[in-house]
Amino acid sequence: MQTQDLVGIITYGDEMKENILEKINQAPDTEPERQYYFMELAKELVEEKSKEAGRKLTFCVVTFGCQMNARDSEKLEGILEHAGYEKSEDEHSDFVIYNTCTVRENANLRVYGRLGNLNRLKQKNPHMMIGLCGCMMQEPHVVEKLKKSYRFVNLVFGTHNIYKFAELLVQSLVQKTMVIDIWKDTDKIVENLPVDRKYSFKSGVNIMFGCNNFCSYCIVPYVRGRERSRNPKDILREIEHLVEDGVKEVMLLGQNVNSYGKNLEDPITFAQLLEEIVKIDGLERVRFMTSHPKDLSDELIEVMGNYPKICNHLHLPLQSGSTKILKVMNRRYTKEQYLELVEKIRRAVPGISLTTDIIVGFPGETEEDFDETLDVVRKVRYDSAFTFIYSKRSGTPAAVMEDQVPADVIKVRFDRLLKEVQTISAQEVGRLTGTVQEVLVEGMNDHDPTLVTGRMTNNLLVHFPGDESMIGSLRQVSLDTCKGFYYMGTERK
Numbered sequence: 001m002q003t004q005d006l007v008g009i010i011t012y013g014d015e016m017k018e019n020i021l022e023k024i025n026q027a028p029d030t031e032p033e034r035q036y037y038f039m040e041l042a043k044e045l046v047e048e049k050s051k052e053a054g055r056k057l058t059f060c061v062v063t064f065g066c067q068m069n070a071r072d073s074e075k076l077e078g079i080l081e082h083a084g085y086e087k088s089e090d091e092h093s094d095f096v097i098y099n100t101c102t103v104r105e106n107a108n109l110r111v112y113g114r115l116g117n118l119n120r121l122k123q124k125n126p127h128m129m130i131g132l133c134g135c136m137m138q139e140p141h142v143v144e145k146l147k148k149s150y151r152f153v154n155l156v157f158g159t160h161n162i163y164k165f166a167e168l169l170v171q172s173l174v175q176k177t178m179v180i181d182i183w184k185d186t187d188k189i190v191e192n193l194p195v196d197r198k199y200s201f202k203s204g205v206n207i208m209f210g211c212n213n214f215c216s217y218c219i220v221p222y223v224r225g226r227e228r229s230r231n232p233k234d235i236l237r238e239i240e241h242l243v244e245d246g247v248k249e250v251m252l253l254g255q256n257v258n259s260y261g262k263n264l265e266d267p268i269t270f271a272q273l274l275e276e277i278v279k280i281d282g283l284e285r286v287r288f289m290t291s292h293p294k295d296l297s298d299e300l301i302e303v304m305g306n307y308p309k310i311c312n313h314l315h316l317p318l319q320s321g322s323t324k325i326l327k328v329m330n331r332r333y334t335k336e337q338y339l340e341l342v343e344k345i346r347r348a349v350p351g352i353s354l355t356t357d358i359i360v361g362f363p364g365e366t367e368e369d370f371d372e373t374l375d376v377v378r379k380v381r382y383d384s385a386f387t388f389i390y391s392k393r394s395g396t397p398a399a400v401m402e403d404q405v406p407a408d409v410i411k412v413r414f415d416r417l418l419k420e421v422q423t424i425s426a427q428e429v430g431r432l433t434g435t436v437q438e439v440l441v442e443g444m445n446d447h448d449p450t451l452v453t454g455r456m457t458n459n460l461l462v463h464f465p466g467d468e469s470m471i472g473s474l475r476q477v478s479l480d481t482c483k484g485f486y487y488m489g490t491e492r493k
């Protein structure tokens with residue numbers, strides 16, 4: 001970086017410019033030390049900027065997409081807080097970051113729409129900076145569009161280099177022009193960076209990054225890169241620290257947790273990792289997302305049945321019930337194999353709550369194929385299902401397949417599926433009425449200040465009388481009435 005590139009945004013004197021450049025050049029090469037060095041440097045710069053503004057500077061990270069992105073946002077927030085920014089929920093902030101998703105086209109369009117708004121806010125606030133990161137930024141056409149039509153954005157980075165956010169933050173604090181840093185892929189995993197958890201009592205924990213499955217409709221492998229598993233020791237240490245810090249429940253995160261550990265130097269299975277995790281004293285609950293049916297082993301099913309700490313819930317994406325469509329989707333299981341798997345799981349873990357993802361209108365899907373999907377839905381009887389209209393993602397094999405299904409046909413199928421899913425879910429969810437269940441209290445009820453809201457191990461919500469002091473604790477609650485997707489209850493003391 002040259003002296004003349006320096007900002008702008010803070011009115012640095014010449015001496016300070018030299019000083020900053022020198023400090024940037026002196027950064028250590030090893031990680032995470034390098035990032036901690038940049039956090040300190042960012043702190044100095046933010047302090048300077050804050051003096052100039054005459055107030056504390058604020059930030060707001062807006063998350064689109066999945067749990068993986070939510071966890072990444074907590075990492076960004078940890079670094080921004082370290083650098084001296086104050087957290088705000090409001091986009092009228094001095095640093096607004098959109099952590100984007102591109103799994104479906106509409107996720108993508110929402111970001112462009114909201115960016116226009118941010119620009120208006122920026123024109124009113126001379127201290128404001130805008131950052132964009134996440135999966136959408138890994139698509140070259142998106143970055144081209146930003147460079148051309150969204151020049152007011154200060155920082156653009158992707159999913160592979162998120163660990164160097166502190167460094168990029170410093171760069172964007174001192175550079176006049178848009179900072180863009182996108183990597184095609186990485187095999188690097190940097191441990192021990194700060195995280196600002198959204199909840200004190202539960203936390204996501206990445207166990208792997210990327211995906212190697214290349215389902216033919218899905219963009220995730222292209223924007224998240226190849227599958228990399230974290231070292232089990234690092235995962236266990238992180239969870240132990242979380243527990244020391246008050247965490248009772250962890251959600252292990254990966255695009256396909258069932259293939260965890262295959263590419264490690266000392267291979268280990270996901271089931272073996274789980275067995276180690278449940279041994280951690282003080283940890284009460286373990287969840288995981290997402291399980292690919294093709295890799296769900298008998299070993300894992302057995303472990304799920306053996307340890308009460310493992311939550312009574314499995315999200316098992318179906319995508320389609322038609323063996324023909326599943327083959328073209330490259331899912332590598334048949335309708336029959338999926339149904340057998342469900343039976344095996346239900347036998348080993350009685351009462352388990354099953355949820356799923358389903359795509360409607362994949363290229364070539366006929367009425368008969370769609371009926372197969374309805375058939376699986378009726379046979380499995382999911383507690384809930386996320387239903388998606390197929391969205392064409394350029395660069396994926398499905399995007400160029402012939403016989404794309406017309407939108408009006410998809411709409412009719414989608415509505416039929418949704419109705420079926422909702423009817424079944426309404427019948428299934430109430431099956432625990434009258435029983436007493438363990439509930440982790442997550443917060444006060446949004447509408448009634450005399451109630452708290454908590455989650456059962458099957459992931460369903462329960463509202464019952466209580467107060468703020470109960471947040472983060474496990475309670476025995478009798479489930480009095482089921483209201484469709486949640487229960488009303490009373491605590492059993």
Ligand code: SAH
Pocket residue numbers: 103104217218219220254255256290291292317319357358359388389390391392393
């Ligand atoms: N790794 C997870 C899913 C990640 S994406 C898994 O394999 O299950 C979350 C969900 O988005 C997918 O399960 C799928 O149902 C949906 N999805 C992915 N690509 C899509 C597309 N192009 N159109 C519509 N839905 C899609």
Ligand code: SF4
Pocket residue numbers: 211212213214215218219220221255256292
């Ligand atoms: Fe996408 Fe398939 Fe990987 Fe899930 S497993 S992220 S659907 S490619």
Ligand code: F3S
Pocket residue numbers: 064065066067068069100101102103135136220223224
């Ligand atoms: Fe979206 Fe990326 Fe997750 S595309 S669904 S945020 S992995």
